[in-house]
Structures are given as structure tokens and as C-alpha cells.
Amino acid sequence: MGLKNRLTKMIVDPAFRNPGLMKMIFAIDDVTGFDLVKTLAPFKLMPASAELFQRCFAHFVSGEEISLACATQLSAMAPDRASSQYLLVQAAEEQTHLEHFNKKLAQFGLAGNKLSGYVTPSFKRFGDAIQGRLDAGDYVGALVGNNVVVEGLAILLLEMGCRDMRANSDELTKFLDFVLEDERHHCRFGERRLKIWNERGLVREADVKDFYGEMWGLVENVIGEIPDVLDSMGLEPKTLLVASKAFFEERLAAAGLAITA
Secondary structure: OOHHHHHHHHHHHHHHHOHHHHHHHHHHHHHHOOOHHHHHOOOOOOOOOHHHHHHHHHHHHHHHHHHHHHHHHHHHHOOOHHHHHHHHHHHHHHHHHHHHHHHHHHHOOOOHHHHHHHOOHHHHHHHHHHHHHHHOOOHHHHHHHHHHHHHHHHHHHHHHOOHHHHHHOHHHHHHHHHHHHHHHHHHHHHHHHHHHHHHOOOOOHHHHHHHHHHHHHHHHHHHHHOHHHHHHOOOOHHHHHHHHHHHHHHHHHHOOOOOOO
16 A cells, blocks of 8 residues: 555544544634645545535435435335335335435534535436336336436446545445445346346336436436536546446346437
8 A cells, every 4th residue: 555545544534433523624624715635635535625525425315315215115116025025125225324424424513404405406306207207106217217327326426436535545435335235236126126027028118218318318417517526536527427328228238128328
């Protein structure tokens, strides 16, 4: 491990373990406007300021809220008992993730009641679009929107957008992996259920194509609306777009759906 990595771990890991220290760092940033976190962490370990950190977490929290609502409602709509039971488990895990993020924000002195104001408009429309599918009784579309697109985007952000964090902070890695492990399971569930339902003739490919196209448009908009948040995570918007499209469409292809945006 390089010297800079070791020095950074010495600063960031204790700060993340000790909420009071991180709270003090963010308080200094708020009062002085000095990006202390960015200055101390040369590899963009976390968003540079308290507000940018909160904006980053706001999108993860919003995604968990969308997935919690979707999994809860889908559990009552799923055409088979196994799917229904798993979706209840997923809903419980989403609730745990929400508590995980909100607890850390509270420990750092970042008010959770501001989060909704930080979420980009197109990200909010993810929830509206999926809720529209649920209201229409379209359990296939809702699963595609949530367990492929929303969960898939979360996986990419946690994996691709947190590489510097993982390289330089053991504490942040533990925090992120807690959520990431579940998100991977949720996405695999979505892929496998779609495959089974497709084999049973329960999937109308034209409908999935239309709704996936709608969701992809929102993904493009979201990525275009938060370039500074992505930059703070070490992500180039174009790179994330390419990776997202490939990830989503690989999941659909594995379910036997030759669909592209």
C-alpha cells in the first residue's frame, strides 16, 4: 500500500468510526466554506463538503425508499408464492438499508429532513414511473423498473463510484458492502424471476421494451443532472452511462428478452 493510501486511512477511518470527528469536520466546512474533507483526502474518498456528502447519500436513501415501496406492493401482486415471500424479505432489507443511511447521516449532524430537496427531479420520477406500473397491476414492469434499473444503478454507483473509497478506507468499504451485498441479490432475483415468468408466457416483451425505454430516459437525465455528485465519487457521466446500459440489457438478455434502449 502506498504512503498516501496509508496516510489517508489514518485520517478517514477514524473519522468514519467516530461520528463526532466527522461532525466536527463538516461543521468546519459549513462555517468556513473550506473543503476540509477534500483537502485531507486526496483520492476523493467522499464528497468534498457536507452538502455534497448529503446530496450523495440523498440519492441512495431515495433509491431505498423507492425499492421499499415497490417490493412491499409487489409481494401482494406476484404470481407465485416464492416470489411473494422473497419480495417481503427484500422489503425488510430495504428498510434496514434506510435505517443504516439515516443513522449515519444523523451521527454526522446532517439533517435527514433536507434529503428530499437534494434529489434530482429525474431520480424522483423513477418512483412515480414504477408506482404507475404498480397501480396498473403490471408486476413485470414494476420488477424491471425496480430490480433491474433502480437496483442495478445502485450496484454500479456503489461499485464503480466507490473504488477510491474502497482503496483508501476500510470503514467506508464495510459500510458500503453491507448495502451492496443485498442489492446484488435483489438484482439477481429480478433477472431470474423475469426469466421464469417469460418462460411461462407471463411477459409481454413489447410492454417491457416500452417501459424500459422510459426508465432508460430517466437514467440518462439523472446522470446529466448530477455531474458534481458523480465527480465527487470519481465517476465520469459517459462512463456510467455506457456501463449502466450494458448492465441493464445483460440482465434482460439473461431473462430471454432481447431489448435495447
